[in-house]
Amino acid sequence: MTTFMSRNDLFLFLGFTVVVLAMPIWLAPFGAGYPDLLQRFMIFGIFAVGFNILFGLTGYLSFGHAAFFGVGSYAAVWSFKLLTLDAIPAMIFAVLISGLFALIIGFLCLRRSGIYFSILTLAFAQMSYNLAYSVLTPITNGETGLQLTLADPRFLDAAMGQTFSGQPVPTLLGQQLGGYAGFYFCAGFLILSFFIAQRIAGSPFGMMLKAIKSNQTRMQFTGFNTRPYALSAFVISGMYAGLAGALLAVTDPLAGAERMQWTASGEVVLMTILGGVGTLVGPVIGAWIIKYFENILSALNDNILARFWSFLPEGVADVVVKITSKFVGDGWHLTLGLAFVIVVIFLPGGIMEGVRRIAAAFRRSGSSSAKPSARTQPAE
């Protein structure tokens, strides 16, 4: 009797799918129900899900995953330029190239573990960033960024006799991928990514990854060569990052080197920890929350704050505006840092641990009341 998926896993997957597909509806009241932001929720959700396979399951903290994200973006844009504007070949091409790139970097970095591994990934990512920014300008178009032009060859499209007028944009079977079409395209990939991650976590291979995180010495004395396991996890998470990068290029066909910078690598670490390392949905929620508050807070400015605090007495309001203005706009990273510190200190297991604690408290207080469904994520 081979069970394809346990009941709990199936419910989790279905719940996740519904929540994702219904996002335009349930996020509208929060002012986040527009396609541009929703696409980013999907893209960074994929990035975080993949990152969690390496960091959460296997216990290897990479500080360089933005490199694979960037490689995915560049590969996708090149596919648009050289082959076709259709998104699917671009996705495949991007995932393969970033996987290959991850194989090489992972092979070198996994010769060490712990902090040395982290530093090596950081070093390789910064090297990639600098290469993209200057040395490899013919491939990456340097600081301007790689973009689509009318003059691109697009050999496949040309061979099929397709011509375009105006600014070229990525398509799916001839349909443009802007707006909600772009969101559902990305959402499909997030759901697929989540499904694969769920399968991996529930497989014998996934158990080995958790065992490596738990006790690498015992793994070796148990007869496992841990290196190829860790390398597989590294490559898989690199491919996820490449997929996310490619989707960003699909929704906005311009690839720049800043995507590969260490701050971008650090961001996915924050997302994963904020949501809950090692959990399936945690990293996705972490990504959504960070992208949501980035969107809200970075759009605020002194004028909006002044209006918000206008109920306060004149002098007081000025001071409050002055202080709060440091935490919004470009200063929103300050808020993020603060939130991160608070979560790590009080909820080391991230938001998912908070959800678990609340669920446990419910179960204790009212054993007679309806059992709380702790698994699916609350809306903020």
Added chain:
Amino acid sequence: MEKSNVVLHVADVHKRFGGLHALADIDLQVEEGKTHAIIGPNGAGKSTLLNVIIGKLAPTSGQVVFDGTVLTGRKPYQINQLGIARVFQTPEIFADLSVLHNVMIPALAKRDGMFKLNMLRSLDSETGIRAEAEHMLEDVGMITRREMLAGSLSRGDKRRMELAMCLIQHPRLLLLDEPTAGMSRHDTNTTIELLKKIKSRGMTKVIIEHDMHVVFSLADKISVLAQGRIIADGSPDEVRGNPKVQEAYLGGAH
């Protein structure tokens, strides 16, 4: 009484740590199906010897041969795949995983080898391995704790589970580093019974132990190590009567 059925041969092994001669001129032959105990006072080099056999430490000179295969220079996982399992002095377990998974992992290592990319198969479909692990846990009397996190077990249970992790691989050679250290008298006796049961299955064992009760209950042959050298070798009775052994144990002040 040599050769013919010698399964493990530690030949002429030396190990130096800087100026310290931790192992000197060790020659040890373990016969198939026998329980060979290595005893000796603290710091005699017992654990170093075990680490050399299992590939955790490389000998300065000499080599270890297992059933015609040279172990020296091989990686720990390769040595395990040849059929050698080890119980550590402080249990090496997967503390973050359930007891059942702890025991399933070595079973999978035995079946699938040192690497297998079986990531789209569900763990729930491994019913054979699961049943095998549950059976093993029943054998060591831990079946009721199978869903517990291994890290939350008592010290004695951790050791028993680690033993189960080794036994499920049906190793040809089992190395035990003080398997009853830190156990209550009752648990020690249960473990002795368990180890006797394995003995009847014909598994070869090398055991390092402080507890003479354990040693004399189990061992077919005893080697006594003192200051990195084997000072006596023989059946339990021979070793018991050996004056050199008495001196090493009772403090050889001369």
